[in-house]
Amino acid sequence: GAVVSQHPSWVICKSGTSVKIECRSLDFQATTMFWYRQFPKQSLMLMATSNEGSKATYEQGVEKDKFLINHASLTLSTLTVTSAHPEDSSFYICSATPPGLGNTIYFGEGSWLTVV
Amino acid sequence: DAKTTQPPSMDCAEGRAANLPCNHSTISGNEYVYWYRQIHSQGPQYIIHGLKNNETNEMASLIITEDRKSSTLILPHATLRDTAVYYCIVRTRIQGAQKLVFGQGTRLTINP
Numbered sequence: 001g002a003v004v005s006q007h008p009s010w011v012i013c014k015s016g017t018s019v020k021i022e023c024r025s026l027d028f029q030a031t032t033m034f035w036y037r038q039f040p041k042q043s044l045m046l047m048a049t050s051n052e053g054s055k056a057t058y059e060q061g062v063e064k065d066k067f068l069i070n071h072a073s074l075t076l077s078t079l080t081v082t083s084a085h086p087e088d089s090s091f092y093i094c095s096a097t098p099p100g101l102g103n104t105i106y107f108g109e110g111s112w113l114t115v116v
Numbered sequence: 117d118a119k120t121t122q123p124p125s126m127d128c129a130e131g132r133a134a135n136l137p138c139n140h141s142t143i144s145g146n147e148y149v150y151w152y153r154q155i156h157s158q159g160p161q162y163i164i165h166g167l168k169n170n171e172t173n174e175m176a177s178l179i180i181t182e183d184r185k186s187s188t189l190i191l192p193h194a195t196l197r198d199t200a201v202y203y204c205i206v207r208t209r210i211q212g213a214q215k216l217v218f219g220q221g222t223r224l225t226i227n228p
Contacts, residue, residue, distance in 0.1 A: 004159075006159075034215055034216070036218075043203070043218045043219060043220050043221060044154075044160070044218040045218075046215055046216075046217060046218075049215060091157070093159050093160070095159075095160075095216070104162050104165065105150070105162070105207075105216055106162065107152075107159035107160045107161070107162075108159050109158060109159045110157070110158060110159045112157070
């Protein structure tokens with residue numbers, strides 16, 4: 001079964017509104033989670049590293065004020081797309097790793113965002 | 117930046133072995149090779165990983181060359197459900213989380 005779960009699986013929102021996507025680690029605690037974005041027919045692009053209890057680390061070119069990341073607990077990270085625009089429509093995926101050396105990184109099922 | 121190179125696409129007949137190559141010529145001694153696959157509209161699925169020895173699990177086998185500069189993922193008896201994009205990724209062997217950087221992957225098509 002899934003060890004990392006995302007919600008919602010898909011969401012449609014209007015331009016200018018904000019939408020929140022949740023990423024949960026099941027059965028393990030994750031001090032770090034990662035958020036990716038994927039456009040059709042392209043590879044996954046890392047957006048940011050979510051750190052429990054501290055600020056997220058954003059990759060170059062990713063607007064931190066637009067993509068708000070909160071990692072308030074050891075099993076939950078949220079990504080909020082603020083003031084969404086149609087160009088933000090994409091597949092958003094999170095990942096997490098159970099603690100330990102060389103452990104497998106598990107990915108969530110992904111969340112489809114469509115901004116209309 | 118991705119540290120691996122893969123062919124953009126491959127075809128394989130159903131029931132045959134699918135061999136997916138990956139070059140990672142700049143890999144360092146503490147980096148693992150990971151393989152994931154992504155079926156359309158789903159999150160990546162873990163397949164297998166290794167450091168220097170060949171590995172096998174219920175899904176696939178991973179063959180890593182002695183110099184560790186390349187590897188091959190083998191799906192022994194490919195089925196139509198194995199059609200997916202396969203990603204080869206190197207990951208540093210350190211404690212704690214390490215981000216994965218994805219390349220373009222190989223789009224594998226299994227033909228009936």
